[in-house]
Amino acid sequence: MAANLIEISNLHKKFGQGKKEVWVLRGLNFSIKRKETFCIVGESGCGKTTLGRILANIESYSKGSYRFSGQEVKDLTKKDLRSFKKDVQMIHQDPFASLNPVQTIFSIIANPLKRHNITKKYNETYKEVSRILDLVGLTPVEDFLDKYPHQLSGGQKQRVSIARALTLDPSFMVVDEAVSMIDTSLRISILNSLKELQMKYNVSFFFITHDLTIANYFAKEGRIAVMYLGKIVELGETDELIYNAKHPYTKALIGAIPEADPIITKSKERFQLKEGNIPELKNIPSGCAFNTRCPWAEEPVCYDKDPLLIGSEEHQVACHVVNNN
Numbered sequence: 344m345a346a347n348l349i350e351i352s353n354l355h356k357k358f359g360q361g362k363k364e365v366w367v368l369r370g371l372n373f374s375i376k377r378k379e380t381f382c383i384v385g386e387s388g389c390g391k392t393t394l395g396r397i398l399a400n401i402e403s404y405s406k407g408s409y410r411f412s413g414q415e416v417k418d419l420t421k422k423d424l425r426s427f428k429k430d431v432q433m434i435h436q437d438p439f440a441s442l443n444p445v446q447t448i449f450s451i452i453a454n455p456l457k458r459h460n461i462t463k464k465y466n467e468t469y470k471e472v473s474r475i476l477d478l479v480g481l482t483p484v485e486d487f488l489d490k491y492p493h494q495l496s497g498g499q500k501q502r503v504s505i506a507r508a509l510t511l512d513p514s515f516m517v518v519d520e521a522v523s524m525i526d527t528s529l530r531i532s533i534l535n536s537l538k539e540l541q542m543k544y545n546v547s548f549f550f551i552t553h554d555l556t557i558a559n560y561f562a563k564e565g566r567i568a569v570m571y572l573g574k575i576v577e578l579g580e581t582d583e584l585i586y587n588a589k590h591p592y593t594k595a596l597i598g599a600i601p602e603a604d605p606i607i608t609k610s611k612e613r614f615q616l617k618e619g620n621i622p623e624l625k626n627i628p629s630g631c632a633f634n635t636r637c638p639w640a641e642e643p644v645c646y647d648k649d650p651l652l653i654g655s656e657e658h659q660v661a662c663h664v665v666n667n668n
């Protein structure tokens with residue numbers, strides 16, 4: 344059995360052809376261990392969802408390598424793909440859009456069980472559907488079985504999405520902004536449910552969020568990768584990254600987190616970037632893509648050479664200024 348569940352090397356993704364060609368992911372290198380929580384954070388449009396969709400094999404990759412359990416995903420045979428589809432599940436940002444509106448909650452959970460021959464007889468399916476709904480906190484189960492998605496609240500719908508993802512006993516889950524459309528009061532409860540399920544079932548998570556506070560909470564025992572314009576600029580164990588951030592972009596993201604205590608907020612280091620707008624992906628600056636916003640950018644290196652993500656197992660940074668000092 345491979346040591347890492349996931350190994351990504353020099354991964355690239357482009358959309359479009361010719362003049363419309365845009366490279367959305369530009370050489371990613373990372374791995375995810377079994378049972379690990381790996382969070383990816385970054386502003387809108389930096390490529391988080393595209394990467395999540397590639398990891399779930401909903402989207403193909405254009406260049407580089409993606410190995411799952413030691414096997415190159417592009418080369419999976421039909422038989423391997425069937426087991427991959429069972430093993431890897433994705434929970435989407437908008438549970439309403441991803442749940443079939445004309446199916447009852449019972450059918451939504453029962454269908455994958457039947458399709459993959461996990462349960463055969465009705466009684467068996469009923470028992471398993473009830474067990475899974477109970478696991479995600481949709482109780483009393485009988486109140487939910489005959490309902491349709493539109494009859495549930497946002498939080499309940501997201502729990503149904505999680506339940507559906509769990510039916511096939513996955514080893515890896517891609518969770519895309521799964522709590523961003525849910526009231527703050529319910530967020531922690533859903534995040535806690537996901538964490539409990541991870542402990543129980545040893546699932547690895549690839550958790551996508553634009554909110555570093557949520558990443559810090561959910562990946563407390565895991566790692567966070569910070570993405571900027573299709574590249575990872577900093578990657579580290581969560582506490583190390585939050586309390587010892589090195590990349591100016593990560594520092595700016597951390598500086599922007601509001602503190603409950605207004606005195607701390609006032610005294611916290613505000614890291615000023617050069618300008619607010621992110622360059623477009625089809626117009627990436629040469630050298631380090633962050634150079635247009637970076638207060639540390641130095642001539643000539645930051646304008647000529649793309650920095651590599653380097654460092655220790657616990658903490659890696661892609662910044663010439665940090666890595667040269």
Ligand SMILES: Nc1ncnc2c1ncn2[C@@H]1O[C@H](COP(=O)(O)OP(=O)(O)OP(=O)(O)O)[C@@H](O)[C@H]1O
Pocket residue numbers: 358359367385386387388389390391392393394553624
């Ligand atoms: N199917 C597609 N065809 C063309 N361009 C696409 C496609 N899907 C995504 N993109 C582009 O790829 C870039 C990255 O999008 P992506 O959704 O991965 O970013 P994101 O970081 O997840 O953003 P958000 O937080 O807003 O969801 C964007 O510029 C987007 O317009």
